[in-house]
Amino acid sequence: MGPIFFLAFSMFGFVLQLGSLVTEKELKLRQAMTMMGVFDTAYWLSWLTWEGLLTFVSSLFLVLFGMMFQFDFFLKNSFFVVFLLFLLFQFNMISLAFVLSSFISKSSSATTVGFLVFLIGFITQIVSATGFPYSNAYPASRRVIWSLFPPNTFSAGLKLLLDATSTPASSGISWSERAVCEGGMSTCVLSIDIIYQWQVGTFLFWFVLAIYFDNIIPNASGVRKPIFYFLTPGYWTGKGGNKVEEGSIFSCIGSVPPVEHVAPEDQDVLEEETLVKQQAMDGIVDPNIAVQIHGLAKTYPGTTKLGCCKCTKTSPFHAVKGLWMNIAKDQLFCLLGPNGAGKTTSISSLTGINPITGGDAFIYGDSVRSSVGMSNIRKMIGVCPQFDILWDALSSEEHLHLFASIKGLPPASINSTAEKLLADVKLTGAAKVRAGSYSGGMKRRLSVAIALIGDPKLVFLDEPTTGMDPITKRDVWDIIQESKKGRAIILTTHSMEEADILSDRIGIMAKGRLRCIGTSIRLKSRFGAGFVATVSFTESKKDYRNAAGDSHEPVKRFFNEHLKVEPADENKTFMTFVIPHDKEKLLTGFFEELESRKSEFGISDIQLGLATLEEVFLNIARRAELESATVEGTMVTLDLESGISIEIPVGARFVGIPDTENAENPSGIMVEVYWQQDGSGSMCITGHSSEMRVPQNVQVTRPPSPNALGHKGLRQAVRGIVIDL
Template sequence: MVLRSGFPLLFQQYKALLRKNLLISWRSKRASFIQLFASFFFIVLIFFIQEGIEARNKKSADFRSVRDPKPLVSPPIPPCERKYSVEKPCFDFVWSGNGSARISSIVSGIMANNPGRPIRPSKNGIYKWLVSTFFLWFILAIYFDNIIPNVSGVRKSVFYFLNPGYWTGKGGNKLKEGGICRCIGSAPPKEHLTPDDEDVLEEENLVKQQTKEGTVDPNIAVQIRGLVKTYPGTFSIGCCKCRRTKPYHAVKGLWVNFARDQLFCLLGPNGAGKTTAINCLTGITPFTGGDALIYGDSARSSVGMANIRKIIGFCPQFDILWNALSGQEHLHLFASIKGLPSASVKSDAEKLLAEVRLTEAAKVRAGSYSGGMKRRLSFAVALIGDPKLIILDEPTTGMDPITRRHVWDVIEGAKRGRAIVLTTHSMEEADILGDRIGIMAKGRLRCIGTSIRLKSRFGTGFIANVSFSGSTNEQRPPSRDAVATSHHEAVKEFFKCHLGVEPKEENREFLTFVIPHDREGLLTNFFAELQNKDREFGIADIQLGLTTLEEVFLNIAGQAELEAAMAEGRLVTLTLASGASVQIPVGARFVGIPGSESAEHPSGVMVEVFWQQDDSGALCISGHSPETPIPPNVEITPSRTDSFSQGRSRRQSRPVQGIVINPDQISTRHSRSNF
């Protein structure tokens, strides 16, 4: 699709924004009336005050006794203007025409006292000077608006107008920003950390190699080259004390490629750096370090960013809509701003409204939309103009399941011919839509790959669900309950003998087992033998699958939280089944209980802590496993200074710090799903 540019685009944008403002003003008549006629009210008020003063003066005759001043021969009245400056004290002639004989006589006397200074009927020089200063201040306003940082810190270089690309729109792939005062508001750079994950390291090395060679794969739509975003610390002086905050490193070096015709899903808990990275790509937030090439244009260059905005569609995390405008008017407005030809604006808007199922509500004001309808409208705005890159920041938040599934189909169909970047908190959404998935935590990319690869690498293993025949919620005789119990025990014993696993979840209808990855080679023969005994065990159905993506996400987020909590000393309280309390770092999976050593368990006992995300996206404790012996192969390195008195007595009022155990030291037969 060919978009407009130059003065035709500027005129179309001006007309669209003017129409938008007129519509909003017309639909908010009371506020518009107050704004427009407030000035007229004060003018009328001043008029009546003046009339009152004049009416009062008419009753007085004092002004009639005022005598005309006698003409003075010397000194003459000095002129006001001297070239382009005004001399003080300043006196000048006032001409009111020939309407008053008295004033005419006064003017004649003044002119006689100042020979050689005629009274001009007009002063065109002043008008020319006013017009000239108007354009001067207008140009300076544009200049300072570009070089002074906005609320987000985005600005152009001091000599941006000397860059030929600023006027031609070419050269956006080269970073030429900088110049004087580039260091203002800067923060100390974050030292680069080598990724711990092999896939992340491989992706980083690939991007670095392509950057060094100066080549970009034509199948790559976006190449992020070491993106760093650091918010500088602050310094404030209060009452008798000074307060300084450290710089906050939101993104700590991101190296990744986003391919065309694919959807890259970026996951992470709140504060991971997802939205910050997205804001840097869209130009909302400036880079601290690194760069990003979007279809060959640099996101750090003002010229490149101007070209990028023409080919990008963005659905922000929070809706940017006008309550007084309808959904159709929103799409018409953004289509005109994007530069679509006027002939295709209406048809494209109707098509997008149909895709997001807003045709019936197209002429309804957005203020009457539900939260899900507003998200669908924001998603439609992101698709307007056929962009080459679509960035969706939690687009399906607030949608009902049916509408969400339909929007997933629209997103899936939108992959063709473009790249899509999606951030979401829905693991199901990421699993279905994501061609590649990256998980960020604490500003770093922790893992990357397809959904299957992430599950196989970071999941606890395979999930086996065994359902039993005749399992209903109806009342059954005791004899059938006894048979069902025997079937359950037989299946549990079969899994324990062949695979060494215990059920993760069980009830009367089914059993759920978590099978570690190292048992994968045994599964073929195991399930063949289990299927042969399905009648003997009363099995109705067997399902086998990988662990969920949510488990992978919580594993990665938990490990990152654990690293940060141990470095910062952040602890939460874990209440055990016995009523005792233990303080543990956020994200700790296996925790040893101090003072639990005994002759039966010489290494002590431990619990497995289960974590989940709260409404704000932070990790919180959801429960813990029963106490189990610490395996003898586990090395306990932390000191046990805060031990319980009297051996296993855990009834002290002050909680002690638990012992964090490395999950890699725990044998897989003792492990279960940690969340």
């Protein structure tokens, strides 16, 4: 029973270590440390140092307790002989845990695998007790293969030490006798000294293999290096881009088709791209630019995976399709876009989590394609990821101390820096409370504090205020505003109010491409529906209802006669009108007359402003969906109030009703379709306007036939006519 107990004791730490390693990978804790500047070498050495210390202590106490309880095994054999056998075996299990953690993605599976390894070790221990394969009766190749599994050499060593103390007359094995064989040196195939050599060799073997598998097995982002990455010059010199791939190492076919360059339709985006390209050609380094993005592209390749009796093919996916832009220092650049637009992928590429497929990006002059450049970049960036990556067992104070040390802050300043950041994000009262008990908003605040620690030159904030209450959100906005000084900030958010308040420039992405760029006012003036006029009514007027109907009718007629617009929203207290940009010249005289007739109309207040940023966002997203739907033939059904159902492309705004042309309406009848994003980010129809006449001389696009697109179920469908106004 002794060998079984020794094996179980030594394997206990292995199971715990394997679970901890996989948990860090599953929760993306290692990824967070990598983004903040931790090298892979430092990561593995920290684990090896900690586990090595635990191994040393556990081996020491095991031997000391064995001697204290007067077991012959520990008393007769040399202390150092026994201690070194246990120590080297547990070091072997540390490196084996490193290897296995590369293949396991769930912590629940890690525990199962750990106990499975123990069970296999128990079985092979019984086999090793028979002498297999450590005798001249077996070829050396079998001994080599058998000895690669650490419990086998450990069992063989235990057998030698037990045999040396099996009788009262046995004196055990001393340190000087560790190389002595029972059968004589001429036929010696196994001794304690040989077992030590095997244990040192297998430890190095598994440790090197762990580093190799860690690089070629897909990580949490599905990224891996080529199988022969260590043979590339860039790996050793740190210069140039080391080719990194995505997908499983069992993919039998992989392809990364190039992204077709499409000239931007928007003039501002085209000017930005032209400027960046010209600077790149001329070799101009603008000291006021923090980030230069040169045609950044990210494609997840199509693969063919071997499965049970079949191959599963996946098509390539272009997540980012050539991004060109500059991001200036001392500014906050807000990157907006619907789900799947490529925002988070772009940030992951800039922080080195996802290697880029094409193009390049330079952060303060360092390329993200270079391993040396990426190492320099990680020293000067801070990242608040989209989802909180925190240790549940650590407090917010301990988190900040950890990342401050990673960033290289002087030990004397760590406490004061952490206290200031905790006060800024309103976490001083919970500084010593475990992060696992925090609410979602508290975790986001801690993530923001971590991103700002170490005075980074560039900060990435990926939806930083998600889950915060309005008061705390405002406090965090103040922190972000103050943090602009001396650094650049890249922010992504789904809050248009947040983008409007914080950003100096805004870029909106959709379907992997940059669709517009500029200040908030610039985007509203170019892509908004126009001006928004809100008319509020007096108390006496809003309560009055005459037999003729709505008391607001005179105001409606006034707007319709002068500006040809109908209310976009109305109730008893106010009306909202959206006035197109082409009516701008009429507004001065119109509002002067409206102001003079306020008493007549029962108006208490008139407000005029630009369209909201949310309207701009939806307009850009809708256009991108229409572009994609036109190519792919994605259709949805629009049910009209007249009872007619027509099929229209996703995102179409003005749609003509087929077969409505007549003498009065030579171009036919159309409706305006209202779109909104649902919870998953997909465009859906929320309603449509009343029927109106199609203006003459407008561009009409007839969607492709559903039958030609393979939409068998739409054979009898009435297809709407897309009208470009």
